[in-house]
Amino acid sequence: MQLVLEKRAERSNTIALVSPLIAIALTIVTMSILFVILGKNPIAALGVYFIDPLTDSYSLQEIAVKATPLVMIAVGLSLCYLANAWNIGAEGQFLVGAVAGSWIAVKTQGTDAGHWVLPAMLLMGAAAGALYALIPAICKVRFGASEILTSLMLVYVADLFLDYLVRGPWRDPKGFNFPTTAEFDPVATVPVLIEGGRLHLGAIIALLVVAAATVLLGRTIKGFEIRVVGAAPRAARFGGFNSNQLILLTFAISGALAGLAGIIEVAGPVGHLQPGISPGYGFTAIIVAFLGRLNPIGILIAGLFLALTFIGGEQAQIAMKIPLDVTKVFQGILLFYVLACDSLILYRFRLIFPSRKVSSGAA
Amino acid sequence: MPRKSSSRGVVDFRPFITILTLSGERLAADPGTVIIEGIAAGHLSITQRRKLGAAFVPEERLGHGTAPRMKLSENALLTGHAASRMVRHGFIDTAATLRTVDRATETFDVRKAKRDPEAASLSGGNLQKFVVGREILRNPAVLVVSQPTWGVDAGAAAVIRQALLDLAAGGAAVLVTSQDLDELTEIADRIAVMFHGRLSAPLPTADASREKLGLLMGGSSLDQKDTAHAVGA
Numbered sequence: 001m002q003l004v005l006e007k008r009a010e011r012s013n014t015i016a017l018v019s020p021l022i023a024i025a026l027t028i029v030t031m032s033i034l035f036v037i038l039g040k041n042p043i044a045a046l047g048v049y050f051i052d053p054l055t056d057s058y059s060l061q062e063i064a065v066k067a068t069p070l071v072m073i074a075v076g077l078s079l080c081y082l083a084n085a086w087n088i089g090a091e092g093q094f095l096v097g098a099v100a101g102s103w104i105a106v107k108t109q110g111t112d113a114g115h116w117v118l119p120a121m122l123l124m125g126a127a128a129g130a131l132y133a134l135i136p137a138i139c140k141v142r143f144g145a146s147e148i149l150t151s152l153m154l155v156y157v158a159d160l161f162l163d164y165l166v167r168g169p170w171r172d173p174k175g176f177n178f179p180t181t182a183e184f185d186p187v188a189t190v191p192v193l194i195e196g197g198r199l200h201l202g203a204i205i206a207l208l209v210v211a212a213a214t215v216l217l218g219r220t221i222k223g224f225e226i227r228v229v230g231a232a233p234r235a236a237r238f239g240g241f242n243s244n245q246l247i248l249l250t251f252a253i254s255g256a257l258a259g260l261a262g263i264i265e266v267a268g269p270v271g272h273l274q275p276g277i278s279p280g281y282g283f284t285a286i287i288v289a290f291l292g293r294l295n296p297i298g299i300l301i302a303g304l305f306l307a308l309t310f311i312g313g314e315q316a317q318i319a320m321k322i323p324l325d326v327t328k329v330f331q332g333i334l335l336f337y338v339l340a341c342d343s344l345i346l347y348r349f350r351l352i353f354p355s356r357k358v359s360s361g362a363a
Numbered sequence: 364m365p366r367k368s369s370s371r372g373v374v375d376f377r378p379f380i381t382i383l384t385l386s387g388e389r390l391a392a393d394p395g396t397v398i399i400e401g402i403a404a405g406h407l408s409i410t411q412r413r414k415l416g417a418a419f420v421p422e423e424r425l426g427h428g429t430a431p432r433m434k435l436s437e438n439a440l441l442t443g444h445a446a447s448r449m450v451r452h453g454f455i456d457t458a459a460t461l462r463t464v465d466r467a468t469e470t471f472d473v474r475k476a477k478r479d480p481e482a483a484s485l486s487g488g489n490l491q492k493f494v495v496g497r498e499i500l501r502n503p504a505v506l507v508v509s510q511p512t513w514g515v516d517a518g519a520a521a522v523i524r525q526a527l528l529d530l531a532a533g534g535a536a537v538l539v540t541s542q543d544l545d546e547l548t549e550i551a552d553r554i555a556v557m558f559h560g561r562l563s564a565p566l567p568t569a570d571a572s573r574e575k576l577g578l579l580m581g582g583s584s585l586d587q588k589d590t591a592h593a594v595g596a
Contacts, residue, residue: 010481010483010484011432219454219455220453220454220455221440221444221450221453221454221455222453224437224440224444224455227433228430228433228437228441231430231432231433232426232429232430232431232432232433234426234427235426235427235428235429235430235438235441236430237388237409238386238388238409238419238421238427238428238441238442239409239441239442239444240408240409240410240413240444240445
């Protein structure tokens with residue numbers, strides 16, 4: 001008997017929809033085993049991870065707050081991935097956006113500047129993120145450098161640059177030597193939606209980004225170009241679409257969205273620039289993009305789900321002393337299963353039984 | 364190519380390269396070497412050439428002529444976006460792309476399971492009818508076709524050949540590159556032979572006996588036998 005992976009005649013749309021759910025189920029099974037090994041009750045642990053955060057309004061708001069950057073970054077990344085351009089460096093673009101936007105906040109601090117400050121910061125963050133993403137894109141188009149490597153490596157450059165700024169020139173003089181800027185002025189802060197809550201304007205912007213991406217991909221010729229270049233590169237050339245131009249475009253858009261997410265995070269929930277403003281949003285967004293089928297609506301759902309794991313992970317740490325790293329393990333396992341299950345869209349398992357030989361050869 | 368000229372055939376052993384150059388997918392030609400409606404187009408992109416009234420059918424219908432996993436309406440848009448009403452201010456008019464699918468289906472008898480299936484779900488012959496039909500419906504001034512009936516069943520092949528003849532009769536210039544001599548003698552008014560990148564003078568099909576074509580394909584130029592072999596070196 002033999003188990004083989006066999007190509008399907010047609011892609012299975014059913015599996016394409018069900019695959020993320022299978023992946024989540026398999027991840028939960030694997031996590032349960034991991035919890036048992038850690039000596040925790042898996043049922044209780046899963047309850048803390050996935051059920052408890054949904055039961056009170058504070059953590060519900062917190063899920064939306066965490067989902068905001070994830071969704072914005074993942075929508076941008078999905079455009080890249082649809083066009084076969086592999087931007088792995090959204091984390092760096094996020095940080096650079098945060099730094100560039102903060103520059104305005106730091107320079108106008110205490111100067112009584114008007115309400116133009118926040119919009120200028122958001123624009124600055126998006127522009128810087130886009131420019132930073134264009135570095136690997138240009139290296140790819142011009143010199144054929146692998147954008148996977150270059151975009152990833154630039155994450156560390158951005159990380160160290162931010163570190164330098166908050167430890168050096170931008171450090172808050174009254175900050176007791178902590179590596180952080182002073183709290184941003186109210187005009188340089190993203191307003192909250194509900195008085196006293198944490199949910200902020202960024203959530204609305206994330207929804208607008210999802211809507212815009214839906215229109216772009218489904219209704220416009222540019223979105224069509226992005227999809228064709230990824231799905232059938234030679235047909236795209238025949239259609240007259242320039243793949244290099246689309247690599248630059250998708251990298252610029254995803255960089256802009258990551259940069260925007262970065263400055264919103266800093267000017268919103270965090271309130272000042274400091275190291276560690278991102279618990280790995282730029283990398284988790286890669287999982288969000290694939291779990292969401294590279295589809296804006298799917299990404300919105302996947303973003304909320306991954307945000308739940310962040311919040312659940314924090315609560316599990318407090319309530320059950322489960323290390324926070326388990327959350328990262330969870331996200332990694334999830335991506336692994338999503339990609340594995342996706343191969344079932346084009347392939348299927350088949351059991352092959354050896355046919356009995358009629359001749360008397362076998363004793 | 365003059366508008367009045369009708370169908371012309373080229374015997375070519377590398378039709379793939381030829382169509383890439385003629386279509387502008389590969390920008391290798393000098394401006395003057397490709398002329399569409401009197402305009403030098405050798406330096407223009409495939410989209411600009413389409414806007415001048417040219418249309419192209421590559422030999423490989425799945426993966427080159429169409430995106431396999433995309434719907435027929437999207438594949439209509441693939442070549443139709445250049446010069447049609449399918450795109451307005453950057454937005455796709457889905458109804459217009461579907462109309463093209465319906466017209467191609469009707470005119471060329473494309474058999475398919477539903478109104479707008481994925482290209483890969485069609486049989487080779489039906490997809491070829493769609494690909495040729497998609498271009499003919501754009502009413503091109505110049506149509507360049509590579510291996511139009513390659514791997515297509517006899518019924519579909521007849522439909523496609525007739526469509527090419529009708530287009531030529533309507534005043535368009537049709538250039539067919541093929542390795543299939545029988546097909547060329549059946550549909551072309553004139554035949555030229557490509558040998559090592561050199562195109563022979565076109566022969567009227569009535570004069571193009573198998574012997575003459577054979578000599579040309581062997582690299583001999585019919586008038587000056589002495590210099591012929593220099594070409595291939």
